[in-house]
Amino acid sequence: MNASTERTGAPLNTASPARTRSTGDFARVNALLARGRTLATPVLRAAVDRLAPPMDTVAAYHFGWIDAEGRPSDADGGKAVRPALALVSAEAAGAPPETGVPGAVAVELVHNFSLLHDDLMDGDEQRRHRDTVWKVHGPAQAILVGDALFALAGELLLELGTVDAGRATRRLTSATRKLIDGQAQDISYEGRVHVSVAECLEMEGNKTGALLACATSIGAVLGGADDRTADALEAYGFHLGLSFQAVDDLLGVWGDPESTGKQTWSDLRQRKKSLPVVAALAAGGTAAGRLGELMAADVKKSQREFEDFDEAEFAARAALIEEAGGRDATTAIAREQHHKALEALDGIDMPDPVREELVALADFVVVRQK
Numbered sequence: 618m619n620a621s622t623e624r625t626g627a628p629l630n631t632a633s634p635a636r637t638r639s640t641g642d643f644a645r646v647n648a649l650l651a652r653g654r655t656l657a658t659p660v661l662r663a664a665v666d667r668l669a670p671p672m673d674t675v676a677a678y679h680f681g682w683i684d685a686e687g688r689p690s691d692a693d694g695g696k697a698v699r700p701a702l703a704l705v706s707a708e709a710a711g712a713p714p715e716t717g718v719p720g721a722v723a724v725e726l727v728h729n730f731s732l733l734h735d736d737l738m739d740g741d742e743q744r745r746h747r748d749t750v751w752k753v754h755g756p757a758q759a760i761l762v763g764d765a766l767f768a769l770a771g772e773l774l775l776e777l778g779t780v781d782a783g784r785a786t787r788r789l790t791s792a793t794r795k796l797i798d799g800q801a802q803d804i805s806y807e808g809r810v811h812v813s814v815a816e817c818l819e820m821e822g823n824k825t826g827a828l829l830a831c832a833t834s835i836g837a838v839l840g841g842a843d844d845r846t847a848d849a850l851e852a853y854g855f856h857l858g859l860s861f862q863a864v865d866d867l868l869g870v871w872g873d874p875e876s877t878g879k880q881t882w883s884d885l886r887q888r889k890k891s892l893p894v895v896a897a898l899a900a901g902g903t904a905a906g907r908l909g910e911l912m913a914a915d916v917k918k919s920q921r922e923f924e925d926f927d928e929a930e931f932a933a934r935a936a937l938i939e940e941a942g943g944r945d946a947t948t949a950i951a952r953e954q955h956h957k958a959l960e961a962l963d964g965i966d967m968p969d970p971v972r973e974e975l976v977a978l979a980d981f982v983v984v985r986q987k
């Protein structure tokens with residue numbers, strides 16, 4: 618994919634920390650994402666090959682290596698942001714990027730486990746421009762393959778058999794538990810009328826921040842970093858994760874399906890209490906009041922009734938969210954968390970080119986359109 622600056626979801630914060638400045642170097646981002654895919658994919662494919670049929674085929678479909686009929690394909694397998702972060706973090710610890718590969722693959726496996734289950738829980742029919750796994754292969758396969766990817770992640774790390782692999786595995790299991798906590802919080806919020814911005818940020822820190830924090834810290838640990846450096850990179854990854862999720866929330870309401878590969882209004886269809894929604898409701902005023910009334914009625918409806926809404930109903934909610942300031946508030950949060958991520962890098966000594974790579978990846982996360 619191409620990192621694009623054409624239509625900026627959350628423009629970059631110009632007031633970067635002193636030592637770690639934004640550069641907007643998206644050619645570098647594309648090279649880092651491509652390197653992550655090149656180094657991680659063979660290990661990912663070998664891991665998937667360990668699965669018993671038909672799970673190996675189902676997983677290969679999910680990763681875009683085959684189509685629904687089993688023919689070879691090079692469909693979109695995801696941006697591979699987490700592998701790229703893990704490899705650069707290994708470099709930040711002074712090691713070659715290859716050192717981070719098992720961590721990069723383990724985190725990508727956990728990420729994809731969560732997507733498989735999330736699509737099923739949300740009833741989402743489209744991901745990465747294609748039908749979701751549960752839609753093509755059924756719910757049982759989506760659950761089993763998700764579980765299997767999670768198990769493979771632990772297996773890959775523990776097979777390294779080193780002390781650092783043990784440290785990395787602890788970070789991965791702890792992040793996975795937080796990811797599950799976050800998902801449980803997210804789903805419980807769908808049925809609530811009032812969710813505060815603080816609750817939403819806590820949920821998003823668990824659901825998304827923890828795994829990006831794991832990608833960076835696990836790459837650093839496998840690169841031989843001490844705990845102080847790994848923790849600083851973890852802080853960078855965590856804030857980057859919050860920024861990433863804030864942008865995801867913007868795309869979940871206003872994203873272009875051509876870019877996102879998902880349905881229009883994807884978060885509104887699911888009644889998600891995402892940041893734009895909770896920030897709009899918290900703002901007060903006429904638009905927030907009207908939105909609150911609609912959402913109070915929405916939570917009483919069944920998902921089927923809700924799915925029967927026509928597009929105008931979702932458009933009306935999106936307009937009220939925007940009018941109440943939910944879009945601007947979420948953009949501000951994305952920028953604030955991007956700033957905090959760069960601040961966390963200020964405390965780490967690393968070669969300038971590696972610092973620039975981490976900055977470029979952070980910049981990309983804020984302006985991405987998919």
Ligand SMILES: CC(C)=CCC/C(C)=C/CC/C(C)=C/COP(=O)(O)OP(=O)(O)O
Nearest residue numbers: 695696697731734735796797800824825865
């Ligand atoms: C336990 C459980 C079911 C948890 C679900 C947690 C969950 C779905 C969190 C959302 C994280 C997120 C922003 C995914 C998109 O990542 P991306 O844009 O990097 O996706 P890509 O790999 O397609 O590029």
